[in-house]
Amino acid sequence: MTYSDLAGKSLRCYFILVAMLALGLALAVPTAAQAPTPTVTVIAPVAKRITIWDEYSGRFEAVETVEVRPRVSGFVDKVHFKDGQLVEAGDPLFTIDPRPFEIAVESARAEIARAKAAVALGESEVARAAPLVKSGHATERDFTQRSANLSIAQAELQAAEANLKNAELNREWTVVRAPISGRASDRKVDVGNLVIGGAQDTSLLTTIVSLDPIHFVFDVSEADYFRYARLELSGDRASSREGVNEVRVRLADEAEWLHEGTMDFLDNHFNPRSGTIRGRATLDNKNQLFAAGVFARLRLFGGEVDAVLIPDSAVVSDQMNKMVFVVGDDGVVQAVPVVLGPIVDGLRVVREGLSAEQTVVLDGLANPMVRPGAKVEPELGEIRPGS
Structure with missing residues (x-):
């Protein structure tokens, strides 16, 4: 046996010994896969029948809003209210200098007096002409002319009376x-400013909003x-266009839904944008707590x-999606996408999924080993509202 053969045989024995030692260590030391199963x-x-309350953001609006504008032109003579004052329907707010309108009333009355005199003269002329026509001392043409003059005088009297009413109305509108x-x-x-009245380019004097009741306006999704x-x-539910559906309102500084009202209107089209x-x-607003x-x-x-x-607390957020972890009969965790509803009795409503x-996994979600596909040891817990 040569030296090279002897060296190769020794090297093979060395590798065999190292492999046996590695196998022994592997059998003696537990691996990561043998870690204990997490408990959740x-x-x-x-599952129960509940009353659904959908929440919306919105704003209050006055039931009536009026821009106060003059009906006649003139100089403001008086202001009868304080800024922000409560007013009743019919209360005087402004007075426009009435003197030009009083002169117009007097002129209209004088025109009526003139028209009445013309009517009286016309009636006298017709009365005298009637027997003269019968006796042949007056022509039919003359009688017709006098009758026409009387009709004209009567029409002028009616116009004068209408002018008087218009002048008195303008004076009232001061x-x-x-x-x-x-x-x-x-x-x-x-006071002292010229305001423009009429139908176009009228001056804005002030605005008035009603207080009680008051509207609450909001937008509903498709x-x-x-x-x-x-x-x-x-x-199961009446339409808000026909039935009386209850609403409750909470102000920004309130924790409870203290104010009750009813639906009274739903628009006839969607906003395309x-x-x-x-x-x-x-809603009632007797204490004037709400403002437009x-x-x-x-x-x-x-x-x-x-x-x-x-x-x-059992709901998990995944970017824009919501899900919960459920444990199957085999103890394996699964992620289930859900569609959530409002909070009812301290618990979250799950609409779908x-x-x-x-x-459902309640506690243990913070453990990195509790993830979809992982095997866990479930431990039954108790639901506490708000948990």
């Missing part, structure tokens, strides 16, 4: 009164609109449905 707390979803009850804004003109429509078709339709509710333009949150009665509820028969 699981719960069964709650006092600009509140057309509705509510709160006035600030005055836009001061998905919610179709859901309401299908509930109406099934008889936003894909929403405008809805409106009416204030934003708030609204809850709209969405019908009663059979729903599945789980704690909000989950059934009451499935087992």
Whole structure:
């Protein structure tokens, strides 16, 4: 046996020895795959019939809003209200210098007196001409002319009487009164300014908004609109166009839904840009807490449905999607996409994706080993509202 043969044989024996040692170590030391199975707390979803309240953001609007403008032109003589004052319908707000309009009234009355004198003269002329025609001392043409003059005088009298009414109406309009009850804004003109009245380019004097009741306006998505429509078709919920659906409103500084109202209007078309339709509710505002333009949150009665509820802490976010982890009979974790609804009785409503028969992972989601496809040891827990 040569030296090279002896060296090769020794090298093979060395490799065999190293392989045996590695195998022994592998058998003696547990691998990562042999790590203990993680334990997770699981719960069964709650299935029950609930009342759905859909939430929307919106703003208050006055039931009536009026821009106060003059009907006649002239110089402002007086202002009868303070900026921001509560006014009643019919209260005087501004007075326009009435003297030119009083002169117009007197002139119209004088024109009536002249027209009445002309009518009296015409009646006298006709009365004298009638027997003369019968006796042949006057012609038919003369009688016809006198009758026509009388008719003209009577028409002029009617025109004069109409002019008097118009002059008196213009004089009445020199006092600009509140057309509705509510709160006035600030005055836009001061005493001594010329304001323009009439139908075009009229001057804005102030604005008035009504206070009680008040509207709340919000936008409804296409998905919610179709859901309401299908509930109406099934008889589970009346349309807001026909029925009285309850709403509740919460202001920005409130934690509870303290204010109640009812739906009173749903628009007849969708906004093509936003894909929403405008809805409106009416609320009492006797204490004048609400003001036009204030934003708030609204809850709209969405019908009663059979729903599945789980704690909000069991929901996992994956970018824009929501999902929950469920454990099958084999103990393997699966990710289930879900469509969520509002919070009811402290639990989150699951509209789609989950059934009451499935087992949902509640605690243990922070463990990196609890992921889809992993095997876990489920431990039954208890649902606590708000958990």
